[in-house]
Amino acid sequence: MTSDALTAAVRPGVPQRSSPELRPAYRARLRRRNLWIYAFLLPTIVLYGLYTLYPIAASYWYSLVEWNGFSDEQTFVGISNYREVVADPMFWSAVRITIVFMLIVTPLRVFGAFLLAMLLNSPRLPFSAFFRTAYFLPVVTTTAIVGVVMRFILDPASGPTAAVAEVLGLGPIDLLGSSSTALLTAALVYVWKFFGITMIYWLAALQTIPQDLYEAARIDGARAHQIFQHITLPMLLPFLLIITVLTVEDCFHAFDLMQSMTAGGPYYSTEIIEIYIYRWAFAATIPQLGFASAAAVLFGLLVLVVVAFQAWATAASRRMRRGTV
Template identity: 65%
Template sequence: MISERDVLVSATPSARDRKRRLGRQQLWIWVLLAPTVLLYGTYTMYPIIASYWYSFVEWNGFTAEKTWVGLQNYRDVFADDLFWNSFKITILFMVVVVPFKVILTLLLALLLNSPKLPFSTFFRTAYFLPVVTTTAIVGVVMQFVFDPASGPVNQMLMKLGVIDAGVSFLGDSTTALWTAAGVYVWKWFGITMILWLAALQTVPDEVYEAARIDGAGAWQLLRRITLPLLKPFLIIITLLSFESALKVFDLMLTMTGGGPFYATEVVEIYIYRTAFSATVPQLGLASAAAVLFGLFVCAVGLFQLIGIRSAQKARQAQ
């Protein structure tokens, strides 16, 4: 006669069955991950690793011959005034756009977060729409928008009497970088705005209610409650904005191509021009510049990590 215990033992999977089932699950995980791992390794990891090797050789990218030159490419990069010019423009662009983007989006998020504002959902969607637009398309369209002869920006300014003749915003070395900066802020405005809106949702309504009972006005609520509680988010959002401001290759290439007279040539365009657009391509020199720029980006990422940890500690201390 079969006892209840025997039935339970027979119904319980053995250790071998559990191990076999776990093995099948892990196999399916790797099968499903294989395309991503293959593509990521081929188009991301391999180029990164290969660029370190290319930075030590002299190669034009067309011949099979690669001449080992050691650190000579790095010496040439450090001695190239155009590299330092592109590095200066990259830093200047980053320092200019980040405060504008962070402060303006904060002000807009405070406005859109107000329950008294009608059509707030519509405005949030409208400000976020440029984010989902392809950056290369934005760059091409902006060439027509800022066209000195028939562009709507110049036409409007002339009708308002601000200017007498069309201004080549993208063709003048004194205005090209600032025009590109304005387009960049407009393009990525929505992302930072959403981050601020998410941060504002973390402020408890009970705190506002208690402050209102004590007689606090709108300005006091903003100064004494909202802004202090947003300080940890300010660190994170600012660091994220600094890092994203380094990735402007597609926008700059389609809008200005790095010109005029290298006025908008950020480091990414310098690398591209040296590797592919020069009369004699120099992949070794371009790879050395890419490695140095990559180390700079890693340093920014390190500051980001330190800032996030500081923000977490500040948040826990509140």
């Protein structure tokens, strides 16, 4: 039975939407509603097209030309820019630094936030709502401001870190001025900045576990470590895959924090791919927009691989959830 027939059977005497007396009025009302929807969406569509879609499309063209960004002259060079980028050892250094940065940040955020979420998810913990807010507060703080403040805090001459080191008799410590510690320091600040969002992911995942399973396990005499091993971990395994991929993808967008803290220094030891692109596009004596666009396209392909892996992880997580529920 169709929905119209069912409506007529349940509510006899009420005209159906497909009836001749309501069809023109219903269609007119539907057109007016859709018109308002598109009217409200239009500013977003226009701005998204101008500031997101157009720059992405233009970067592909700029990657095929030699252009300094100021003159009207654009010389078509084909894939020459890509060859120069691939042949540049600094590009591969930026790729390596980005990967090292990701390998530092991802385990700390994923597993550290998991332990914290397990603690904050306990109903026995007092002031759990306060602690959740406190850990999430850095997430909503502007990243560039965090970088500037942290640079002041870690200043070896006048920052609080220098004062503490002097009291402890450690001497001057320049964490951001040394090539051996700058990347690790910036990575730890990045972990602290976005630790709260990963914690929220885990808290949301923990809320999906039915409490009946815990109650049944306690009635059967299971201890805390047995409940964690046989209920919590298997139920959270699908979420581990998704949260890890999301964190890995997020590590490719650390430009604002790294630029405000180190600007890629010292000696290019913290120059991730985004700063490498920025340096050639805007910070060079003679900007090379074509070269920078080619590097950006290659970086986009790398991110696209991560996005494809994220799609696979999401599908795999759904299959795992069906197997555990």
